[in-house]
Amino acid sequence: MTSGSAPTPSTPVKARGGLHALLLGKAGARLRRRWVDYAFIVAFVLLLVITATVSDVFFTQRNLSNLGRQAVTNGVLSLGMLVVILTGGIDLSVGSVVALAAIMVSGMSKGGMPLVLAILICLVVGVAAGAVNGFFIARFKLQPFIVTLATMGAIRGLVFVYSDIPITPTDPAFRAVLGAGFIGPFPVSALIMLACYPIVWFFLNRAKSGRAIVAIGGNEEAVRLAGISITGHILLAYMISGLFSALAGVMLASRLGIAQPSVGSGFELDAIAACVIGGAVLGGGGGSVFGTLAGVVALGMIDNLLNLFNVQSYYQQIFKGVIILVAVLWRRKQ
Amino acid sequence: MLSMRGIHKSFDGTQALRGVDFSAERGEVHAIVGENGAGKSTLMKILSGAIARNAGEILLDGVAADVSTPLTAHRLGIRAVYQEFSLVPHLTVAENILLGQMPSARVPGCVDWTKAYRRAEEILRSIGFVGIDVRRAVRHLSVSHQQMVEIAKAVAVRPRILILDEPSAVLSQEELNRLFALVRQLRQERTLILYISHRLDEVFEIADRITVLKDGQLVGTVQPQIADQNQLIRMMVGRSLGEIFPSRQPPLDDVALEVTALGRAGSFSDISFSLRRGEVLGMSGLVGSGRTQVARCIFGAEPFDSGELFVNGKPIHPRSPREAVKEGIALLTEDRKRDGLVLICTIRDNASMASFERLSRWGVINRRAQETEVQQKVKELDIRPPLLDRLARQLSGGNQQKLVLAKWLMTQARVLILDEPTRGVDVATKVEIYQLISDLAADGIGILLISSELPEILGLSDRALVMREGRVVGEYARAEASEEKLLAAAAGVRQ
Numbered sequence: 120m121t122s123g124s125a126p127t128p129s130t131p132v133k134a135r136g137g138l139h140a141l142l143l144g145k146a147g148a149r150l151r152r153r154w155v156d157y158a159f160i161v162a163f164v165l166l167l168v169i170t171a172t173v174s175d176v177f178f179t180q181r182n183l184s185n186l187g188r189q190a191v192t193n194g195v196l197s198l199g200m201l202v203v204i205l206t207g208g209i210d211l212s213v214g215s216v217v218a219l220a221a222i223m224v225s226g227m228s229k230g231g232m233p234l235v236l237a238i239l240i241c242l243v244v245g246v247a248a249g250a251v252n253g254f255f256i257a258r259f260k261l262q263p264f265i266v267t268l269a270t271m272g273a274i275r276g277l278v279f280v281y282s283d284i285p286i287t288p289t290d291p292a293f294r295a296v297l298g299a300g301f302i303g304p305f306p307v308s309a310l311i312m313l314a315c316y317p318i319v320w321f322f323l324n325r326a327k328s329g330r331a332i333v334a335i336g337g338n339e340e341a342v343r344l345a346g347i348s349i350t351g352h353i354l355l356a357y358m359i360s361g362l363f364s365a366l367a368g369v370m371l372a373s374r375l376g377i378a379q380p381s382v383g384s385g386f387e388l389d390a391i392a393a394c395v396i397g398g399a400v401l402g403g404g405g406g407s408v409f410g411t412l413a414g415v416v417a418l419g420m421i422d423n424l425l426n427l428f429n430v431q432s433y434y435q436q437i438f439k440g441v442i443i444l445v446a447v448l449w450r451r452k453q
Numbered sequence: 454m455l456s457m458r459g460i461h462k463s464f465d466g467t468q469a470l471r472g473v474d475f476s477a478e479r480g481e482v483h484a485i486v487g488e489n490g491a492g493k494s495t496l497m498k499i500l501s502g503a504i505a506r507n508a509g510e511i512l513l514d515g516v517a518a519d520v521s522t523p524l525t526a527h528r529l530g531i532r533a534v535y536q537e538f539s540l541v542p543h544l545t546v547a548e549n550i551l552l553g554q555m556p557s558a559r560v561p562g563c564v565d566w567t568k569a570y571r572r573a574e575e576i577l578r579s580i581g582f583v584g585i586d587v588r589r590a591v592r593h594l595s596v597s598h599q600q601m602v603e604i605a606k607a608v609a610v611r612p613r614i615l616i617l618d619e620p621s622a623v624l625s626q627e628e629l630n631r632l633f634a635l636v637r638q639l640r641q642e643r644t645l646i647l648y649i650s651h652r653l654d655e656v657f658e659i660a661d662r663i664t665v666l667k668d669g670q671l672v673g674t675v676q677p678q679i680a681d682q683n684q685l686i687r688m689m690v691g692r693s694l695g696e697i698f699p700s701r702q703p704p705l706d707d708v709a710l711e712v713t714a715l716g717r718a719g720s721f722s723d724i725s726f727s728l729r730r731g732e733v734l735g736m737s738g739l740v741g742s743g744r745t746q747v748a749r750c751i752f753g754a755e756p757f758d759s760g761e762l763f764v765n766g767k768p769i770h771p772r773s774p775r776e777a778v779k780e781g782i783a784l785l786t787e788d789r790k791r792d793g794l795v796l797i798c799t800i801r802d803n804a805s806m807a808s809f810e811r812l813s814r815w816g817v818i819n820r821r822a823q824e825t826e827v828q829q830k831v832k833e834l835d836i837r838p839p840l841l842d843r844l845a846r847q848l849s850g851g852n853q854q855k856l857v858l859a860k861w862l863m864t865q866a867r868v869l870i871l872d873e874p875t876r877g878v879d880v881a882t883k884v885e886i887y888q889l890i891s892d893l894a895a896d897g898i899g900i901l902l903i904s905s906e907l908p909e910i911l912g913l914s915d916r917a918l919v920m921r922e923g924r925v926v927g928e929y930a931r932a933e934a935s936e937e938k939l940l941a942a943a944a945g946v947r948q
Contacts, residue, residue: 325820327813330802337795344754344792345807345860346778404797 164413167420174427180304182423187309188374190419192217192367193389194312194412197397198319199249199363200390201411205323206356207336207403208256208263213364213390215274216248217383220368222278224293225286225378234290242365248274249361253354271387278380285379288372298373308370315363320408332356336403392439393418396446417442454479455500455614455645460509462495462669469495470669472509477662479613480643482636484650484660487689488851488879491666493649494536497616500647501533502526513613530613534603534620536877542592547573549591550606576609580635596623596788597740604632608639615639616647621655622877625739625905626940633659651879652906653682665689686880697884698912699891704732708766709899710782710868712751715760720746721923724760728868728899733890735914735934736903738943743923744903745787748870751901752784753777764868778807783866785857787873787903793857796846800836801827803845804859811864830859835885851882858889869893870901875909887913907936919943 171177196213203210220241227237248270255266288294300307323329331352334342343349367386372378391401393414399406421442425435455477462470470492477483485493498504500511502523511518513529520526540549548555550573558565573587582601591599600623607615617636621629636646636659650656656663657677665672665688672688709730716722721743728734738744750757753771762769764780771777774784786792794803804827805812812823824841831839834855836848845856854874861869871890875883890913894900904910910917917934919927919942927942940946 325818326816327809327818328816330806330809330818334795334798334802334806337797338792340792341795342806344752344774344784344786346773346775346864347806347809348773348775 164417164420167417167424170424171420174424176427177424182427184301184304184306184309186419186423188306189422190415191306191308191312191374192371192386193393193418194309194415195315195363195367195370196386196390197393197411197415198315198408199360200387201394201397201399201406201408202319202323202332202356203263203360204391204394204399204401205333205336205403205406206353207339208353208356209267209391209401210249210252210357210360210364211264211267211387212248212252212271212274213360213367214383214386215271215278216245216361216364217368217371217386218278218378218380219248219274219281220245220365221372221378221382222282222286222380224369225288225372226282228288228290228293229286234293238369241369242362245361245363245365245368246358247361249358249364250354252361253357256357257350257353275384281380283380285377287377293373294376296373297370298376308374311370315366316408316412323408328352328355336405389418389439392443395443454514456512456515457496457500458510458512460496460499460511461507462492462499462504463507468669470499470506473666473669473671475664475671477645477647479645480640481661482640482646482648482659484648484656484663485666486650486653486656486663486685487666487672488881491689491879492669493666494618495669496666497533497618497647497649498535500526500614501531501616503533503535527610530610531616532607532610532612532614533616533618534600534607535618536622538599538603540591540599540603540606543590545588545590546585546594546602547587549602550576550587550609552606577605580605580608580638581631582635595741597625597628600624601628601632604635608635611642612644614645614647616649618649619651619877620648621650621652623740625741627739627944629655651877653685653880654908656685657682689880697887699888701733701891701913701915702731702895704894704915705730705897709764710751710901711761711763711766712747713761713763715747715750715757715762717746717750717755717757721920722759724925726918726925726928728901730867730897730899731894732915733894733900733902733913735910735917736901736920737905737907737910737917737939738920740905742920742943744920745872746923747920748784748872748901748903751777752782752870754784778864778866781865781867782870783807783861783864783868784870785861785872785874787876789853789857794845794853797844799842799844800831800848800856801841803856804830804863807860808863826863827859830862833862834859834889851878854878854882854886858886862893866898868899868901870903872903873905874902875904875906907939910934910939911936921945 176182196217200210200213223244224237224241227240228234252267252270255261256263297308302310323333331342331347332355335349335352339349368383371382394406394411395401396414396417397407397410397412399411418439421439422435425438457473457475460470460473473492473496475496485496487493495504499506500520502520502525505521511520518529520529520531541552547569551569556565556568556572557563570587577583577585577587582605585594585598585601591602594602600620604617604620620632624632639646648656648660660677662674662676663680663685664674665685667689675685707730708727710728712727713725715724724747726734736744746755749755751762753773753776756772764782769780771780771782790796801823805823809818812819827841831841836852836855836859845853848856874890875886878886890900890902902910902913911934915931917929917939918925919939921943927938929938
């Protein structure tokens with residue numbers, strides 16, 4: 120620890136009862152910490168909701184389901200990114216894997232392959248791409264930034280080799296169910312994304328491997344000396360990221376109804392941003408699944424609102440950049 | 454000369470210091486002792502500008518001193534060497550020592566390297582620290598050499614007040630002697646040296662006066678000539694400790710760990726010993742004598758080139774800690790913060806980390822079993838606060854050490870290697886750890902105890918090995934071992 124940390128806070132507080140005791144007492148300390156953790160996100164979402172009420176279009180079912188569908192890609196990507204960030208790494212190749220999965224699923228379905236099989240193949244390809252990242256990072260102790268920067272370029276090249284022109288998937292079910300389908304008022308794709316969150320939460324908090332991944336980001340050597348395989352878990356983390364990237368690619372293709380070979384560039388930045396806004400620490404050392412979801416929603420709402428107010432996309436970029444800086448500054452204060 | 458009055462400091466509602474009045478004179482070595490959390494480091498950090506006080510005043514020669522930042526404290530001639538190093542690992546020794554005052558070459562903006570190296574060498578030589586290559590990057594140095602560079606950096610500017618916070622924790626006896634020589638030299642030059650340490654014998658050797666802190670208050674200042682260690686311990690913990698080392702039971706006959714002709718090029722060679730069940734086998738030697746490397750090789754953390762290992766008579770060849778843990782071996786490393794704990798994780802995670810495999814089914818951790826077992830260890834070892842969701846970094850040093858122990862006890866290991874198990878913990882926790890070691894041995898666990906503290910080796914071990922330059926140079930039964938013999942063997946002195 121570098122900061123002059125206090126000895127264990129035993130919090131001797133005079134009993135004053137009521138809210139005071141709650142906020143200053145032992146449990147209060149925890150509550151306060153939690154509150155600080157989420158204060159930013161809560162305040163921010165509130166702000167957006169208030170802004171949203173100004174627009175009479177925002178709270179229409181059509182817009183909200185649009186928002187939900189648009190947030191799917193980043194929502195799924197961010198989960199994989201979070202797992203990688205927790206190990207102390209980063210995955211820049213997610214955008215390229217999105218493109219690879221999108222173009223492959225479209226191409227294969229156009230070629231007449233059964234949809235389910237095509238999707239499964241794409242997911243396997245995503246996991247394989249993640250395995251390549253993880254292999255070089257874990258086995259040869261290369262820097263994640265460099266390795267995934269290299270694969271980001273290489274996989275993008277692979278996409279163009281596969282097809283340098285956009286492909287339109289022909290299977291109508293692909294678009295109708297996955298891309299534009301609804302269950303009640305909820306888009307199918309958004310439900311799939313939301314379902315991923317508790318699964319990853321469970322993995323990270325209850326599974327042996329998940330806990331190991333979180334711990335590796337905190338102190339790799341301590342984990343190794345506790346008899347836990349580092350190579351295996353880092354490999355696993357990047358494979359998970361690859362899996363979610365491929366899933367995001369498939370869902371993106373189904374929503375857009377066309378797969379461009381250039382799709383997905385810059386997606387890694389939104390995913391990293393969502394994790395960081397949600398409290399993840401680059402370089403390892405914490406992050407939360409539901410914080411990340413809040414980050415995804417926040418970023419999605421910014422895009423959506425700025426669209427509704429007809430703000431040019433260049434300004435959207437600037438605005439997002441500012442938000443990320445503010446989020447990080449806010450956390451630094453504690 | 455130095456007078457601190459009514460110093461108060463609190464962190465998050467915890468009173469770390471409550472009205473401390475402390476004064477010290479020029480040209481004295483003033484030791485500050487107390488348990489972990491007594492406020493020693495906090496008091497010194499306030500003086501050196503690392504943290505701000507809530508109340509109180511600080512006078513230097515009767516004038517109010519501005520120590521609001523490390524920089525203003527530096528200008529007043531106050532320098533501190535903390536337990537956490539402030540070296541830049543990728544820079545050379547010379548650059549670290551001369552940080553901020555590198556000599557310029559004739560070409561503007563360039564460094565005169567020849568001059569820089571020469572000056573750094575001069576500084577090291579003038580304070581008696583020889584054998585450190587000033588051209589090497591600091592990260593390649595051993596911990597003890599890093600500590601010495603850190604001290605050299607502070608002393609290079611000839612401070613008026615030098616604060617040494619646990620400087621001996623990573624130094625070998627020989628290096629410690631050199632440090633003491635330096636401290637005496639600085640005292641001659643009328644420097645005030647404030648010396649924090651857990652090791653009381655050390656304090657008695659070097660200090661002119663000793664101040665005891667307890668729970669953020671100053672208990673008293675004594676002179677070593679008229680006080681003894683027991684009196685000091687009583688002041689520190691508020692009660693008499695009686696016998697520090699627990700009584701020991703004789704070990705069993707069956708061998709838990711057998712090491713034959715173990716060797717690793719460049720580190721150690723031909724290490725052979727056997728450790729019986731229920732035995733505490735002490736291993737002493739200077740820092741750098743290869744003790745830690747032997748432990749790491751047995752544990753599979755580093756590969757070995759030759760030799761054989763047997764656990765309960767069965768040959769093993771652990772290629773990773775994972776395999777060693779499976780064979781029932783545990784290693785408590787010497788630096789809990791570096792490789793013992795995941796500080797950002799909870800007590801629950803840290804304690805059960807090495808036992809995830811056993812606690813899981815289908816890859817999912819059995820929360821109830823985990824909770825029960827961790828709770829039990831927390832209770833057994835009296836880890837405070839006993840809250841499983843506390844983060845490891847929020848615990849005091851002693852409790853952190855107990856947490857690492859809890860991790861290894863949970864693995865139900867049969868061979869326990871303890872590398873400096875009481876480094877940087879307070880006296881009361883030390884006594885608890887000693888009792889625990891004795892209890893574990895009584896349960897039939899074989900314990901290899903590596904320690905630089907000779908009283909610890911003598912007080913706990915059934916047998917003691919001494920290592921020097923990568924070889925076992927002596928073996929002594931409990932009855933025949935003495936500090937003099939162990940020291941002489943470690944230093945290579947013929948008797």
